[in-house]
Amino acid sequence: MSSGLSIDLQGSGMTSARTRERLISRLMAQGIRDTRVLDVMRQTPRHLFVDEALAHRAYEDTALPIGHSQTLSQPYSVARMTELLLADGPRRKVLEVGTGSGYQTAVLAQLVAMVHSVERIKPLQDKARERLGSLGLNNVRFRHADGLGGWPGEGGYDGIIGTAAALGVPSTLTDLLAVGGCLILPVGAGQQQSLVRVRRTAEGLQQEVIEPAHFVPMLGGVIH
Ligand code: SAH
Secondary structure, eight states, X not given: OOHHHHHHHHHHHTTSHHHHHHHXXXXXXXXXXXXXXXXXXXXXXGGGGSOGGGGGGTTSXXXXXXXXXXXXXXXXXXXXXXXXXXXXXXXXXXXXXXXXXXXXXXXXXXXXXXXXXXXXXXXXXXXXXXXXXXXXXXXXXXXXSOGGGOOTTOOOEEEEXXXXXXXXXXXXXXXTEEEEEEEEEEEEETTEEEEEEEEEETTEEEEEEEEEEOOOBOOOSOBO
């Protein structure tokens, strides 16, 4: 075997099935139980959602930079939020605020019928759209806008996920929830953030704090 080949093998080792399996074991050790979520994360190539120079770190349980001062969310956060979103039953139509790299979008797209994903930074959205297309995930619609404005003409979402921290629970998002639906969102400023679940029941909204969270802030306006 030539040394060139062995270097190549080592390189692909960082994104190999075995490396991915270590991440899945770590997620399980941290309390992720939903096998549908674990299976999808095992199969989704996270290394394709970061620059090539960072691909070797793609299966560490850490957030990674994606440019424009934004990050690809930590795998634990993606797993936890997706698990919470699916906990009350199957989800048909889901809204995501903050497409970013598109990794969370790709995980969702494999678990629900239709994803609507909003991103305020156009170059990030363009890359994410390309990545999902190349993975053959065609049940996603993208929108370049401030996600707090929702999706004009749409509503009745049975799941909404926010991947950036809002200062409070936005009524513009809870208004879009169907009865039986839930919003999963980090809330708070700086390091003082909590992951919050808001369920819409026939009686109204029920809000609960799940655990501490660490996300980039939800911002207004759009970048072209
Ligand atoms: N789930 C993404 C997370 C990216 S970080 C991933 O794993 O790659 C959060 C993203 O939310 C950033 O891309 C940021 O630009 C976007 N964002 C922040 N505020 C927003 C808003 N009001 N509307 C839409 N997107 C927003």
